[in-house]
Amino acid sequence: MTDVVSSRLSSRRTRWPIFIALCLVAVSILYPLWFVVITSLRPNADYLRDPFGLPGEWTLSNYATLANSYGLGQAFLNSMFVTTVSVVIVLILATIAGHALAKLPVPGAKYITATFVSVMLIPGPVLIIPIYLLLARLGLGGYAGLILVYVATGLPFATFFLTLTFRGIPDEVMEAARIDGAGLFRTLWSIVLPMGSSGIATLAVLQFLGVWNELIFAIILIRDQSMWLLTPTLATIGERFVTDQPLVSAGLFVTASVPLLLLAFASRYIMQGLQVGVSR
Known part of the structure; x- marks a missing residue:
């Protein structure tokens, strides 16, 4: 019984580093996409004030400029x-x-x-x-x-x-x-x-x-x-x-x-x- 419990604990301990590593990989992949989407929905002046913050103003003008110009x-x-x-x-x-x-x-x-x-x-x-x-x-x-x-x-x-x-x-x-x-x-x-x-x-x-x-x-x-x-x-x-x-x-x-x-x-x-x- 003790061997079974210890094996389960050891398996859980080995899974946690893998889980943390996978979470870091997921963040490294999803953050650039999130940054691109958020940045595309803000004016340039708002972006220059705080490039990595949340938009102070939301707009679709960038997509309109791409389509029209x-x-x-x-x-x-x-x-x-x-x-x-x-x-x-x-x-x-x-x-x-x-x-x-x-x-x-x-x-x-x-x-x-x-x-x-x-x-x-x-x-x-x-x-x-x-x-x-x-x-x-x-x-x-x-x-x-x-x-x-x-x-x-x-x-x-x-x-x-x-x-x-x-x-x-x-x-x-x-x-x-x-x-x-x-x-x-x-x-x-x-x-x-x-x-x-x-x-x-x-x-x-x-x-x-x-x-x-x-x-x-x-x-x-x-x-x-x-x-x-x-x-x-x-x-x-x-x-x-x-x-x-x-x-x-x-x-x-x-x-x-x-x-x-x-x-x-x-x-x-x-x-x-x-x-x-x-x-x-």
Whole structure:
């Protein structure tokens, strides 16, 4: 009896430091978000009087300024369009390629997968000048060139991720589908996609976050300000109004709102997909 009580006490003692550490991590994550939201709802003069205090005056004028003077609404729609199209194309191509590398007798499948891994190790900034020159020679500008860049840079990781995910699907299930007369695309649609849905959802979220938050290619390849995405627009706000932190905070909150909502609704699928990837 004494041993049981002592073991319970020791387990509680070991849990408290973990609980305190997790609380500190949560505070370090939530406080910046709280600061951005509160700062975006106050005038600049009120912020300069007490940057870290509660607002003495609440206002939505910062969001109105962004919408009227900087076209943040149009930039939001532009980002949604480019991000959605890029993610959909990446998912379609990566699903087909991942299924082939994981379940079909593709010659040199291991070497192809290793090539994808090696490509992922190349830093993105190294490719800026070659990509810019290539798109200029091909005459691809605007959204077409930008979407092509996002698809090309996101496809290696997406294919590698879905290859690992689809390897977890039992071969017996796919063999049973073939015996029942299911063809290649029928097996992909009825077996692979439902059983790999958690991994596909995880990949969709990761790709969405990567494209949504990307700045370098978006600001270099898109010269027309009416076609700018959210990140270049936000960078321009910070350049023109360095001291107007409430205006910048409003832009930050608008930019972060979509990823936050996406993570809130898809967190369960992300955890399942990451567990599948780690187990492989």
